[in-house]
Amino acid sequence: MSALLLQSIRSLVPVSDDQWQRIEAATQHRSFKKDEFISRDGEINRFTNFIESGSLRVFHIDGDGQERVIQLGVTGWWASDFASFTNQQPGLLHVQALEATELRSFSYEAVHRLFEELPVFERFYRLLIQRAYAAFQNRMLQNLSMDAEQRYLQFRQLYPELNEQILQKHVASYLGMSAEFLSKIKKRVYELDKQQKRATKPS
Amino acid sequence: MSALLLQSIRSLVPVSDDQWQRIEAATQHRSFKKDEFISRDGEINRFTNFIESGSLRVFHIDGDGQERVIQLGVTGWWASDFASFTNQQPGLLHVQALEATELRSFSYEAVHRLFEELPVFERFYRLLIQRAYAAFQNRMLQNLSMDAEQRYLQFRQLYPELNEQILQKHVASYLGMSAEFLSKIKKRVYELDKQQKRATKPS
DNA sequence: CGTCTATTTGAATGTACTCAAAAGCGGTGG
DNA sequence: CCACCGCTTTTGAGTACATTCAAATAGACG
Numbered sequence: 220m221s222a223l224l225l226q227s228i229r230s231l232v233p234v235s236d237d238q239w240q241r242i243e244a245a246t247q248h249r250s251f252k253k254d255e256f257i258s259r260d261g262e263i264n265r266f267t268n269f270i271e272s273g274s275l276r277v278f279h280i281d282g283d284g285q286e287r288v289i290q291l292g293v294t295g296w297w298a299s300d301f302a303s304f305t306n307q308q309p310g311l312l313h314v315q316a317l318e319a320t321e322l323r324s325f326s327y328e329a330v331h332r333l334f335e336e337l338p339v340f341e342r343f344y345r346l347l348i349q350r351a352y353a354a355f356q357n358r359m360l361q362n363l364s365m366d367a368e369q370r371y372l373q374f375r376q377l378y379p380e381l382n383e384q385i386l387q388k389h390v391a392s393y394l395g396m397s398a399e400f401l402s403k404i405k406k407r408v409y410e411l412d413k414q415q416k417r418a419t420k421p422s
Numbered sequence: 423m424s425a426l427l428l429q430s431i432r433s434l435v436p437v438s439d440d441q442w443q444r445i446e447a448a449t450q451h452r453s454f455k456k457d458e459f460i461s462r463d464g465e466i467n468r469f470t471n472f473i474e475s476g477s478l479r480v481f482h483i484d485g486d487g488q489e490r491v492i493q494l495g496v497t498g499w500w501a502s503d504f505a506s507f508t509n510q511q512p513g514l515l516h517v518q519a520l521e522a523t524e525l526r527s528f529s530y531e532a533v534h535r536l537f538e539e540l541p542v543f544e545r546f547y548r549l550l551i552q553r554a555y556a557a558f559q560n561r562m563l564q565n566l567s568m569d570a571e572q573r574y575l576q577f578r579q580l581y582p583e584l585n586e587q588i589l590q591k592h593v594a595s596y597l598g599m600s601a602e603f604l605s606k607i608k609k610r611v612y613e614l615d616k617q618q619k620r621a622t623k624p625s
Numbered sequence: 626c627g628t629c630t631a632t633t634t635g636a637a638t639g640t641a642c643t644c645a646a647a648a649g650c651g652g653t654g655g
Numbered sequence: 656c657c658a659c660c661g662c663t664t665t666t667g668a669g670t671a672c673a674t675t676c677a678a679a680t681a682g683a684c685g
Contacts, residue, residue, distance in 0.1 A: 281567040289562060302556035311563065338541055345548040352555045353505035355562065359492060360514065362565060363598050364484040367673070388631070395566050400673055402633055570641070590664070603641055605665055626685105633680070640673085648665070655658085 221246070223295055224269050224323050231346040232339050242340060245329040251275075251316035258314045264303035266324040270296050273320025276389055277312050288392040291381055297347065317385065367396045368404050424449070426498055427472050427526050434549040435542050445543060448532040454478075454519035461517045467506035469527040473499050476523025479592055480515050491595040494584055500550065520588065570599045571607050 221243065228234055228242065249266075251257055257275060258264045268275075270292050277290040277298055289312060292298035303310025307327060325333075333340040361370055374394055375382045382390065391401035424446065431437055431445065452469075454460055460478060461467045471478075473495050480493040480501055492515060495501035506513025510530060528536075536543040564573055577597055578585045585593065594604035 279563050279567060285567065287563065287566040289559060289566070302559055305552050305556055311560075334545075338544075341541075341544065341548060342537075345544065345551065348548065348551050348555055349508050352551055352558065353508055355555065355558045356492060356505055357514075359558070359562065359565075360482050360490065362562075363490040363492070364482060364488065386631075397674055398632075399634085399675080403673095406633080600642055601664075602643080602666085605663095606641095609665080629682100629684085631680100631682075634678085636676090638673105638675075640671105642671075643669090645668095646666085648663105650663075651661095653658100653660085655656105 221269075221271060221323050223271055227269060227295060227297075228343055231350075232343045234339060234343075238337055238339060241337060242333060245333055246323045246325055249322045249324050251320045251322070253316060253318050255316050256313060257316060257320075257322070258300055258303075258310065258312075260311060260313050261309050262303075263307055264300040264310050264312075264314075265326055266322075267299045267301075267304050267330065268297065268314075269323045269325075270294055270298060271321040271323050274317045274384055275314060275320055276317055276385075276393075277314050278392070279312050286392060288389050291378075291385055291389065291393055293380060293384055297351075301351075317389070362395055367394070367400060368408070370394045370396075371401065371404050372408065424472075424474060424526050426474055430472060430498060430500075431546055434553075435546045437542060437546075441540055441542060444540060445536060448536055449526045449528055452525045452527050454523045454525070456519060456521050458519050459516060460519060460523075460525070461503055461506075461513070461515075463514060463516050464512050465506075466510055467503040467513050467517075468529055469525075470502045470504075470507050470530075470533065471500065471517075472526045472528075473497055473501065474524040474526050477520045477587055478517055478523055479520055479588075479596075480517050481595070482515050489595060490598075491592050494581075494588055494592065494596055496583060496587055500554075504554075520592070565598055570597070570603060571611065573597045573599075574604065574607050575611065 224243070224246070225234075225239055228239070234242070246269075248271075249257075249268075251273070257268065258266070260280065272294050274291070274293045275298055276288050277292070277300060278286050278288045280286055290298055298314065300310040300312040300314055302308075303312065304327060330344070334344070361373060365373065371394060374390070387401055387405075388398040391398040394401065396404075427446070427449070428437075428442055431442075437445070449472075451474075452460075452471075454476070460471065461469070463483065475497050477494070477496045478501055479491050480495070480503060481489050481491045483489055493501055501517065503513040503515040503517060505511075506515065507530060533547070537547070564576060568576065574597060577593070590604055590608075591601040594601040597604065599607075
């Protein structure tokens, strides 16, 4: 019984206990150790994943060997190489556990079986993607219109848990900047915070 | 009768003639002149749009007045301020016709009515978003891992029709670079092409 | 404690931007 | 049909934001 997953689904559609049982029966539980790969570049990604605990990153390695983090995920989030899963074609992305991580995964077949059996599940899935798409459009907007410091501040405000839990170098990559530069930004922001505090409450 | 729209839908799901009539009846036809706004920043976007002819851009104006093109659309594409439409909340984006443009639009109410009446339409809509999301993930990948010249070359290869039909300044904004810089890139690429041709077939 | 990796810091560099001016293009009216 | 106007594109010079590389420091893990 995965209370978190049920909660994630019920936040988008109403589900009877009977329906929930059929959904849960379609999932499989998967465990990964720190740094273990959940799926790889070049493979067909067979699963879409709900994170029960732990964290992971979805990333690409481009021509010159640079890693680019496309997505980060922590407990209660969904994450996979979506394009590869959807089209059942070899993917461009790696998915890797960043710590010991427990997933509740739906295989491609399971998802499509549920679409046929439970219209409410297809609706849930549609809403899930809709939300993800809207979030992505927002992220694109930010990447286009903000400089590195603004992106970091926005990220820190929006996802404080990621900012704490995930290694800085992965956060930097997610935000589209070098790890060194993020380090400099954090220093600058920290000094500004200090100054502001002093200014706000002068002894 | 909108053959193009029917084609767009049938490319994703099978639709009977009867079902198609109910879908088409739910649409409305809307015409826009060049530069006219289809929806605006701050408004709730009531429609999702299929482009029957013409072209449009979806863009954001940020703090310092800079315009950032999030999406471009031409005949046969779907485009709207998706986040605003989906959540029925005031949007951050403008949608504007780039030339005389004919849309076939679905209101928020019409879409939801169709979801209830025709499960096949909900499936179509899910597949449409799925595809858009996968494309977006790809674009994000490219924005993170490619420099300006590579992004332009990829764009030109992927969407030659957009490259020809849309003003360079909008393409530049879509690609996340200044119009001036795109101009310089095009010159460089053109000179390279010339050199290559000379090298390939020396008199 | 020692090793391995992550983060910090600094210097030099580069990619892309801004600003300004010139050239090109398209439409409209005389 | 030509001349002019407005807008887009081109071009060049100076600049800035962010990168790369290298070395030092700090942290985590066995």
